[in-house]
Amino acid sequence: MANTNTAVLDYAALPKIELHAHLSGSISRQCLHEVWLTKKTAGETDLQDPLIEMPPDKHDYDLKTFFPLFSSYIYNLVNDAATLRYTTLAVLRDFAADGVVYLELRTTPRAMPAAGLTEAGYVQTILDAIAEYEREPPRSENGAGLRTKLILSIDRRHAPAQAARVLALAKQFLGRGVVGIDLCGDPATPLDPALSPIFEEARRVPGLGMTLHFAEAECSASDAELDMLLGWRPDRIGHVICVSDRVRRGIMERPGIGLELCLSCNVHAGMVCGGFEGHHFGEWWRIQETVVTLSTDDVGVFESPLSNEYALVAQHFGLDRTQICALVRRGVDIIFGGEEEKKRLRDILWVE
Numbered sequence: 001m002a003n004t005n006t007a008v009l010d011y012a013a014l015p016k017i018e019l020h021a022h023l024s025g026s027i028s029r030q031c032l033h034e035v036w037l038t039k040k041t042a043g044e045t046d047l048q049d050p051l052i053e054m055p056p057d058k059h060d061y062d063l064k065t066f067f068p069l070f071s072s073y074i075y076n077l078v079n080d081a082a083t084l085r086y087t088t089l090a091v092l093r094d095f096a097a098d099g100v101v102y103l104e105l106r107t108t109p110r111a112m113p114a115a116g117l118t119e120a121g122y123v124q125t126i127l128d129a130i131a132e133y134e135r136e137p138p139r140s141e142n143g144a145g146l147r148t149k150l151i152l153s154i155d156r157r158h159a160p161a162q163a164a165r166v167l168a169l170a171k172q173f174l175g176r177g178v179v180g181i182d183l184c185g186d187p188a189t190p191l192d193p194a195l196s197p198i199f200e201e202a203r204r205v206p207g208l209g210m211t212l213h214f215a216e217a218e219c220s221a222s223d224a225e226l227d228m229l230l231g232w233r234p235d236r237i238g239h240v241i242c243v244s245d246r247v248r249r250g251i252m253e254r255p256g257i258g259l260e261l262c263l264s265c266n267v268h269a270g271m272v273c274g275g276f277e278g279h280h281f282g283e284w285w286r287i288q289e290t291v292v293t294l295s296t297d298d299v300g301v302f303e304s305p306l307s308n309e310y311a312l313v314a315q316h317f318g319l320d321r322t323q324i325c326a327l328v329r330r331g332v333d334i335i336f337g338g339e340e341e342k343k344r345l346r347d348i349l350w351v352e
């Protein structure tokens with residue numbers, strides 16, 4: 001489809017909101033390399049250089065090779081409070097430099113016993129880094145400051161007790177920077193129905209948003225699983241790839257539900273067929289009942305910043321400048337950051 005209007009849109013300058021970004025997956029290779037160099041020089045790591053482990057132009061991680069990147073590599077490098085602070089600050093600067101003005105970063109609370117950091121200490125360290133960042137002068141090209149909130153992730157592989165601890169942390173830090181809870185993790189890991197009462201309880205916590213990784217792969221898209229997830233009444237769902245007509249109708253029967261769509265991640269990881277043109281963004285973005293927002297998922301791994309995700313939908317689905325601006329603005333309706341933040345964003349975001 002020809003598009004005449006997109007050449008005039010500077011996607012990096014366009015103020016944007018990012019609602020689906022995993023902290024550990026958003027750390028750039030360069031930042032990981034700096035961390036590695038410091039640790040290597042201090043004799044604190046035997047790991048391979050990140051630039052060798054994750055070669056700069058390699059983006060074709062599939063679901064089998066992607067998840068081990070975290071448990072076998074990145075988590076062994078980001079393994080103390082100082083590194084967590086350093087990498088979080090770098091992630092925030094990268095999003096701001098790409099014109100993101102509101103970010104909901106998500107992360108799985110992780111104790112680092114060797115470094116004396118508890119799960120609560122992990123969350124506090126990130127919140128402190130966010131507060132530190134927000135004291136710095138705005139860095140985005142569009143001059144607007146980046147505001148960041150935190151979502152805590154429950155991993156599909158968590159035992160119920162660990163998942164319950166994540167919910168307890170979300171309650172503890174709610175109103176202090178944490179705004180929501182997420183279900184993430186390798187879709188090949190069967191979902192334990194014992195996690196259900198935890199999400200049902202989370203749903204009853206006033207002010208706590210809920211977003212769920214949803215139908216990422218055939219193996220995590222049985223009717224039983226998707227019915228269970230929708231039964232938790234999520235505010236938003238992520239990826240939304242392998243959905244039957246019945247589930248699609250079930251989603252549309254929830255007016256205002258948010259769909260966090262991650263084009264580059266899905267295409268590079270081979271989670272969808274037909275390349276960018278075939279991405280289900282094309283099916284959903286005009287549907288009025290639901291709210292689509294574009295997300296990077298793991299920009300450190302797939303190296304497509306949010307500005308590029310907008311350029312991609314303009315290129316492959318023919319959105320013009322006004323439609324791109326409307327797409328960004330619509331996302332404001334589904335943020336977890338509260339009414340005051342929504343007002344700030346409606347003032348900042350472009351209308352056309």
Ligand SMILES: CNc1ncnc2c1ncn2[C@@H]1O[C@H](COP(=O)(O)O)[C@@H](O)[C@H]1O
Binds near residue numbers: 067106186
């Ligand atoms: C295909 N996309 C995805 N699908 C499902 N879960 C994903 C993901 N990308 C990242 N994660 C989840 O986020 C963790 C890393 O960030 P944090 O340590 O939490 O900040 C991964 O271990 C995985 O559980």
